Amino acid sequence: MQETNDILIADYKRDYLAKEATAKGLIFMGGRETISLSGQWNYTVDQYDTCLRQKWFTEVYFDKDGRSLPVDFSFDDWDTITLPCSTNLVKPELFWYEGPLVFTRRFSFDPAILNDTPTSGYTGLSDTGKQVFLRIGAANYTCRVFLNGRYICTHNGGSTPFMWNVTQYLKAENRILLVSDATREHTNVPTENTDWFNYSGVYRDIELVILPEAYIKNLQVNLEPNSGFSKIRIAVEVSDPGSSPKSAVAGISEGTVTVSIPKLNLRTEIPLTEHRGEVILDAAPELWSPSTPKLYEVQAFFGNDTVSDLVGFREISVCGRDILLNGEKIFLRGISVHEDSLYTGKALSDDERMEIIRTAKQLGANYLRLAHYPHHENMARLCDREGLLLWEEIPVYWAIAFDRPATYAAAEDQLETLMFRDFNRASVIIWSVGNENPDSDERFSFMSRLADFAHGYDNTRMVSAACLVDGETISIRDRLADKLDIIGINEYIGWYSPNYDELPLLFQNSNPSKPVIITEFGADATIGLHGSIHDKGTEECQAEVYRRQIEILRTIPYVKGMTPWILFDFRCPRRTAKIQKFFNRKGLVGADRKTLKPAFHVLKDFYHEI
Ligand code: GCB
Numbered sequence: 382m383q384e385t386n387d388i389l390i391a392d393y394k395r396d397y398l399a400k401e402a403t404a405k406g407l408i409f410m411g412g413r414e415t416i417s418l419s420g421q422w423n424y425t426v427d428q429y430d431t432c433l434r435q436k437w438f439t440e441v442y443f444d445k446d447g448r449s450l451p452v453d454f455s456f457d458d459w460d461t462i463t464l465p466c467s468t469n470l471v472k473p474e475l476f477w478y479e480g481p482l483v484f485t486r487r488f489s490f491d492p493a494i495l496n497d498t499p500t501s502g503y504t505g506l507s508d509t510g511k512q513v514f515l516r517i518g519a520a521n522y523t524c525r526v527f528l529n530g531r532y533i534c535t536h537n538g539g540s541t542p543f544m545w546n547v548t549q550y551l552k553a554e555n556r557i558l559l560v561s562d563a564t565r566e567h568t569n570v571p572t573e574n575t576d577w578f579n580y581s582g583v584y585r586d587i588e589l590v591i592l593p594e595a596y597i598k599n600l601q602v603n604l605e606p607n608s609g610f611s612k613i614r615i616a617v618e619v620s621d622p623g624s625s626p627k628s629a630v631a632g633i634s635e636g637t638v639t640v641s642i643p644k645l646n647l648r649t650e651i652p653l654t655e656h657r658g659e660v661i662l663d664a665a666p667e668l669w670s671p672s673t674p675k676l677y678e679v680q681a682f683f684g685n686d687t688v689s690d691l692v693g694f695r696e697i698s699v700c701g702r703d704i705l706l707n708g709e710k711i712f713l714r715g716i717s718v719h720e721d722s723l724y725t726g727k728a729l730s731d732d733e734r735m736e737i738i739r740t741a742k743q744l745g746a747n748y749l750r751l752a753h754y755p756h757h758e759n760m761a762r763l764c765d766r767e768g769l770l771l772w773e774e775i776p777v778y779w780a781i782a783f784d785r786p787a788t789y790a791a792a793e794d795q796l797e798t799l800m801f802r803d804f805n806r807a808s809v810i811i812w813s814v815g816n817e818n819p820d821s822d823e824r825f826s827f828m829s830r831l832a833d834f835a836h837g838y839d840n841t842r843m844v845s846a847a848c849l850v851d852g853e854t855i856s857i858r859d860r861l862a863d864k865l866d867i868i869g870i871n872e873y874i875g876w877y878s879p880n881y882d883e884l885p886l887l888f889q890n891s892n893p894s895k896p897v898i899i900t901e902f903g904a905d906a907t908i909g910l911h912g913s914i915h916d917k918g919t920e921e922c923q924a925e926v927y928r929r930q931i932e933i934l935r936t937i938p939y940v941k942g943m944t945p946w947i948l949f950d951f952r953c954p955r956r957t958a959k960i961q962k963f964f965n966r967k968g969l970v971g972a973d974r975k976t977l978k979p980a981f982h983v984l985k986d987f988y989h990e991i
Pocket of ligand 1: 576753816817871901946965967
């Protein structure tokens, strides 16, 4: 009989339901120093979740009388892995594995970082009030954190960051253990069925963030909408002193935050009430746009805390059926992209992100759709710098469990996390609340709530969703459109609907009152496969779909942009045909990111012409 009774307890996860890390626990990261825990870890596949059942993280090796106990793990002898990464690509046996994985490492933490007076036996309390937060950029889908034998927190959501205060659990010598589990569940966001590869593991950075006792929790900087481009809004939030471990300094959080934008000769004191403050100031920044991606350094100071950010100032709005950037009509020459690399899965390097940007620019694009979930935060930072507009999305994809309150809560949390993380990114102009969701009352109320939530959180961006064509009437008709600023439409005429006549019909049958972006059209093409324009899967057929689509779309006055599907071929377990071999081959470029298909040039010619 096992000491822990693990073989008898079916409901072993109940011990890990409390302490869920959500958007509310996030802290502004710009300009902060961090201690990286990325690098070499030990790991194992733990298919039966034995770590959670037996509580391996408590490391009980002896009974109370000192006799040794058998254990089913040996952390330091497990294989090593370099985190972050997509575990599936580490070795062939792991390629299809989605289940629980355990990662662990030791690390030293210098107590002097937290204490003015040197202490030998660090007990976890700092005498300066400084605090240490763990931040994980993303782990798919559920990630449970353990530190020095204690359960710390659980995060749900495969592509959003989370943070947790670990000050009281830290020692000079530490063991951290993470259990990630990418098992697809019907009730998750995304649900179990998607058209992309479900890479598992901890695939974005793991770091410790050192904060003073009172710190800046959030800093939002933006051009105030409808101010004639002449006012900047700055909003700050500081930590709640009640949450600090040292109550003696409670009250420190009231006062002011100083914010400065040196290149605009702007310096202001923002008074705080209940930890928050906001000012709207006169300013005349050079406006950010794809052709002039001007960024300004912003610094904020509060007690011993300093943060900074690089911020562009632009206004995105809708007027009738037009999209306006800085008051001028713009056509969004876009392309969709997944966060997927042949070599690194979802753990792209910045070089790989730049490769996406360069290839999109070669195409003549000014805009990317980051489908279908939050991509790495560096993507929006790079697009700020390089001058590409962005659509960012949460994975409310296909048939989500729209009737479940907990599923809604998960979707809203991912949306709030994404908006918190990327609020200051000028490149991000649209929040998308979902993709191709079959119409039902539950879906309508779920997605309406998300759209309202996005509007309530952020009045500096447009809200959209990629909707389906109404199949019965062949028209743009979706109840959700009332809740959106811009209507996204996925239509695969020439591919899933082979009758090209439906394309002009779709627009004849529709009369939207808002701008429309064709969020997807496309066709598979296997590199080197040739045939007639009617032979599905050939380069010729794909190029023909692009020609026929562009011929019509360019004439529709309310189509104000497009993001055809997709820039690069990407891995997808659903795609088993001879021409697919577990890849979705709708890329304009192969998965090698080098081989351009003829359709690339068709779209490129159009984008360069307009
Ligand atoms: C879609 C989906 C996208 C798929 C694509 C396809 O409509 O939004 O995720 O990958 O079609 O290739 O079928």
